[in-house]
Amino acid sequence: MDFIGAYAPDHLRFLLQGFGITLEVAFYAIVFSFIVGVVLGVLRFAKIPVVSWLVVLVVETVRNLPLLLIIFFTYFALPEIGFKLEKMFAAILALVIFESAMISEIVRSGLKSVDKGQVEAARSSGLTYMQTLWHIILPQALRRMVPPLVSQFISLLKDTSLAVVIALPELMNHAQIINGRNVNYVIPIFVAVALMYFAVNYALSVLSRRLEKRTS
Structure with a gap:
């Protein structure tokens, strides 16, 4: 093991550049998957004829597919039908597709956890179903979703490492490049990578x- 050589300034800068790509991909994937996941979760909870059934079909299909397969699909298969994406966009799209399905289940469970008595009281006071959903159910449900949502976002950040299979220049890709220069760098570099993810x-x-305590 060569910690001194592995942690040379140019190596650390190279790792941080890759980590910057990792965080950028994770940020956009979190934002868009949250938006899509909330929409899908609400549609499934609302039990709209046909629409809800289609959402269930899509969500359950995606949830039972490996993320790696979805990454391969967005980067290698979509160009075959005329949609060629750059590596970063392909990775973000794959993560959004996969994580949206997971988040939709968190949203649906959160919505179901709200006491039905509050819903009935809101409806009896003259609120429409959508008003009840927006003003009564969703605000309470979102507070309860914070812990599982953050856990899912943590998983998403770790899942960005799978984009190494399409040579996206993220953290794991840069780590592999450095490791290829000297076998004695492997353990020190992976320790550094682990610390970055952990932080x-x-x-x-x-x-x-903290959010959970504040909202409880």
């Missing part, structure tokens, strides 16, 4: 606990 994920966990 961000631990910060998210702490934020989740």
